[in-house]
Amino acid sequence: MLSRKELDRYYRQIIFPDFDVRGQEKLKNSHILIAGVGGLGSLSSTYLTRAGIGHITLVDNDHVELSDLNRQILYQDENIGERKVDSAHKRLLEMNPHVEITPIFEKIRKENVLSIVKGAQVVVDGLDNFETRFLLNSICVKENIPFIYGGIDGLNGAIMTIIPNKTPCLTCLFKNTPTEKKDFLPVFGFVPGLIASLQSMEAIKLLANIGTPLAGKLLLFDGKTGEFLLSKTNKDNDCPVCGK
Numbered sequence: 418m419l420s421r422k423e424l425d426r427y428y429r430q431i432i433f434p435d436f437d438v439r440g441q442e443k444l445k446n447s448h449i450l451i452a453g454v455g456g457l458g459s460l461s462s463t464y465l466t467r468a469g470i471g472h473i474t475l476v477d478n479d480h481v482e483l484s485d486l487n488r489q490i491l492y493q494d495e496n497i498g499e500r501k502v503d504s505a506h507k508r509l510l511e512m513n514p515h516v517e518i519t520p521i522f523e524k525i526r527k528e529n530v531l532s533i534v535k536g537a538q539v540v541v542d543g544l545d546n547f548e549t550r551f552l553l554n555s556i557c558v559k560e561n562i563p564f565i566y567g568g569i570d571g572l573n574g575a576i577m578t579i580i581p582n583k584t585p586c587l588t589c590l591f592k593n594t595p596t597e598k599k600d601f602l603p604v605f606g607f608v609p610g611l612i613a614s615l616q617s618m619e620a621i622k623l624l625a626n627i628g629t630p631l632a633g634k635l636l637l638f639d640g641k642t643g644e645f646l647l648s649k650t651n652k653d654n655d656c657p658v659c660g661k
C-alpha cells in the first residue's frame with residue numbers, strides 16, 4: 418500500500434487515466450535491474466527511481482572519471498574515483514527515499530549473470546559493450562525476463578524491447594557481435610539522455626501494463642538529421658539464443 422506521502426509524490430503519474438493508484442502500486446512492487454550506470458544507466462536509474470520503482474538493482478564495476486561527467490548525470494566532480502554503484506546508490510536515495518537500491522560492484526560474467534538477474538522483472542541495458550549485452554540477452558531469454566536494449570554512438574541511438582518467446586531477441590537482430598572499433602565512442606550527453614528516457618518509458622509501460630511496448634520493433638535515432646526510424650524486426654528461427 419502507498420503511504421500518504423507516496424500518493425502525493427506520485428500524484429502527477431497517478432492522475433494518468435490508464436495508470437491510476439493501481440499502476441503506482443505495481444511500480445512499488447516491482448524489481449528491476451539496471452545493467453551499467455554510465456550515460457544510459459545514470460538517466461534511466463534517475464527516472465525509474467523518481468517514478469517509484471520499489472526495488473532497483475544496479476550493477477557496474479567502474480569508477481567515476483572526469484571524462485564521464487559530460488553525460489553521466491548521477492555524478493559530479495566530488496565523486497571522481499568512487500565506485501559508480503556506490504555514488505549512484507547514495508544519489509538515488511536522496512532523490513527518493515521510498516525506493517530500495519541494491520548496488521552490485523561486479524563485472525557481469527557468465528559465472529555471475531544468473532544470480533544478478535534473478536528476481537528482476539525487467540532488465541534495462543545501460544552497457545557499453547556488445548559482449549555483455551549478448552550475455553544478458555541470452556540469460557533474459559532463458560529466464561523469461563523482458564530486456565530493454567539501448568545503444569548509442571556519437572549522435573546515433575537505438576532502442577528495442579525484447580519480450581522472451583514473443584519477439585526477436587538481440588541475437589536475431591545483430592546475428593553476430595558487431596565489431597567495436599574504438600575503446601571510447603564519441604558521445605554527447607543528450608543522446609544517452611534521449612535513449613535512456615525511452616528505456617524508462619518502456620520499463621514503466623511493461624511494469625504497469627499500459628500502452629504498447631516497442632516489442633519487436635527497433636527504433637533508431639539519427640541526431641544529425643533529428644529523424645527517428647521505426648522498423649519491424651524479424652525472429653530468426655535458427656537463432657542460437659531464441660530459435661526453435
Ligand SMILES: [Zn+2]
Nearest residue numbers: 586589656659
Ligand atoms: Zn533470437
